Amino acid sequence: MTLTDSGLTDCHERRWNALLEWLQGHGMMVDEDHLPVRPKNVAGARLGLFAIVDIPPRTPILTLPSKAKINMATLGHYPYSKRLTATQLISLHLLLYKPAPGCESDDPHFAPYISILPRDFGDHPLTWAVHRTLGAGSREEHSLLRLLPPSVLSDLLLLERRFWKDWEAVLLYLDDLPDLSSPRRRPRTQSELILDFVWAWLNVNTRCLYDDLGLGKDNNMSLCPVFDFANHAWMQPTMEPVRAAGSEIWRPGRCSPGGDGNTDLVCVSCERGIVRDQEVTLSYGWHSNRTLFVEYGFANAITSEELMSGVYPGQVNVQDIVTTWLDCRGELGTFVKGTLEAEGYWGDWTIHCSPLPTQASFRLITALRLYHSFPEGAGVWSEEETTAASRRWRDTILGHEEVVSEENEKACEESIGEICEVVIKRAERGIEAVKEDMRMESEVSEWFQDVLVAVDFLWFEERAVAKAMLIA
Template identity: 45%
Template sequence: MEDPDTPRYWPELLHWLEDHGMQVDAAHLLVHPRHVPGAGVGLFTMVDVSPTKALFSIPRSAQINMKTLEPHYPLGTPGSPLSATQLISLHLFLSRPADDASPSLDPLFGPYISMLPRNFNSHPLSWKVNLTLGVSGRSSIEDHLLLSLPPSVDSGLKEIEDRFWGDWKAVSAYLVRSKHFPDICPRSGRRVVVAHERNVLDYLWAWLNVNTRCVYADLGLSRSDNLSMCPVFDFANHAWTDATMTPARRSHSTWRDPSTSRESSFTCIAANVAIPKAQEVHLTYGGHPNRTLFVEYGFVTAISEETLASGVYPGEVDAQHTIEGWFRDRGHHGVWMQQLLEQEGYWGDWTLHLSPSPAHPSYRLITALRLYHLVPIDSTDLSTSHLQALLVPWRETLLGLREEVSETNEAQCRLSIVDLCEKLASEGTEAISALQAARLDDGLQVGVVWHASMLESIRMLWLEELEVARAVIRSVNTGETF
């Protein structure tokens, strides 16, 4: 009997993988996908697995990357205007299933593409793009959720959106130039070279699949192009610690033509612990704070206050939106300091961290604040020679010749860090209260089933910022050295 928790098209994918040379028998494929309430699909063991045991191996020809797509996109070869993300997204765009009930008709990777998520409605980038396009009939809930984000998260989301539009622009230009494609998109029946709203949204679906599912694999290309989409592997969900599955890394990797080699090039193994049968296995997508997980992948790690206080969780706050405002308020001195920080490579990326313990500001933030307090706030015009003289001890801290500009400067920096953290803590407390007062069933009333979970995700984002701010204040008050 067919397991109702097994995703549709899994049997077809297994047959396709076997045709590509993958060993899919019970001795070589030790995991299978199952639906996980609230988390889409996860990967579960089919037997008891011993430590470091190989869970599966994916043939090279079954992976979607620049190498396997190269023969089919003459203008998309390495060194062309299309990056790996753009080329893989283009292929998925042209191969998207016609509707939620249909398989992909792609003759190359159809069974794999049929297993990909059918929509990303709950991903914050979808809300952003819908807003930018002015999609008719979009839910006002999306706008409300965007307005509820911490400024640092909204800023990160804007960066992701800029990447998306840049890739769409490159792919659109490629389609205009290329003589390889038919004018009609096989899924929508519309001209692919027209920036029609539906085409943009289809490409967004493709792009999000690539951005949330690719893995780094050495293909002998530039680092940014060494990306592959790998079936089975991409069913595994994230765990920020104690992952039970990991790719088996090779010290050297040489690409072989998939048409002449059936060697399995991507193997995943169990971690250094035994895994019981029917247990979900997890990957670590990276040591990311929730801000990064949210804007890149569309989810957050559920964390308790105890976890945040553990000193090992990678909690982080990007304070750039606040610090930039401080420099702007300094007028022409602020402009001068910004230019100097840009020249030295220290403008932006100013963060606060929970780990490694004790909680602390980044060196980049400390460097910026030391310069900020180098020129007295109540000073007016200072001569160039006076400014250059003030810079000497600051530059010496950059060179490692001294630990601080001066005792007074360091004290001012620490006070500014406390001011910053108190502002963040106040904003977080207020935002969390507002989210708790929100009607969690509003989304259900209009059919948006993920509304409540995304409200909780946003609450978690604010909670992380709040706890990071509080922890850094404690570090300052106890005299920790940064």
């Protein structure tokens, strides 16, 4: 393979040109005046969108026809498609039309687009998790899973649970409709089929845009050609989507105005405009590195100054620490857990550095207030005492009281300090473990080195947020 001036291989360049021809056939204008961006290779062997001319502020960059998007509307030809969610249906379609190695997709509707999608997600943590569940996986994958912070690993297990749930739904759908498994589909073992579904599912999970199709919340999403080349920028993205029917901005994860079904997608430059050869970026959402790494497979390169400034959404989930404390309290800990679950306050206990001052989340404070409503060493609690203590705690949730008591509030503050100390110590151990693996860089692959850097950022963020919390 040779590289073009854009850093693309001949293969990528050919697929890009095929995509443009296909989009033009769907009514999209793809000349320089109407599509002033092209893909290029960027650091880390990723593809990104770059401007090929200067683009003034608030100027349309592309207008994607509705029929060129992959969503529940354009996949409405599947029988009984409403049995599946959007994630399941789009993933199923990609699974059925996944290109064979070295080939293009044979999908009669979206072949040029599917052919240009990423062919491999070996560096995404979900791939490692599924490999492990299947009793497979490389030494590098097992090593990376071992190096992840507990909060990241916990979120990854939740993501894997979502994946298996969607796989089971798709498998049941295919069992009921065997004709969908076309004779043209290459034979695959069960493990190969699952791993192909990982590829399909990750393309959906990492590239779909929230798109108000007038459907249920979980079904308002679309795969959008060209637009999905844009990489994430946590500050000052250069592009954002708007509704074709109006100028109001809508973003991934937020309901767009109108809700009038499948419409064209228009993307415009932001307030600063874009200069030639500048990367065109998009905000994937106001997420900490933990979320970005688990969902998308990358982490922001951040500094201590950015974390301390209050503008970066740094966050640490400390559920594993608090859960350990509850487990040590025996039956009383079980009672506290049950009460928190019943009241909707179990889990998602975080400390975060934005907005300033760095603080514990209300959910964490609420859990600690209940935990300290039953001080250790106070003997056996009667049913009447337990009920009374729980009632005082509930008053803080309902807004009848600001605190349970001064003693309770002091104990909560001390516990938050203890939590931060635990986070800092384990982060320092994690950073050292990553450095140890980095010292072996001559013996490992390039992608492994890149992911190690991302894992280092994960630990760095947790330590920095905990330190900021201690001095807040």
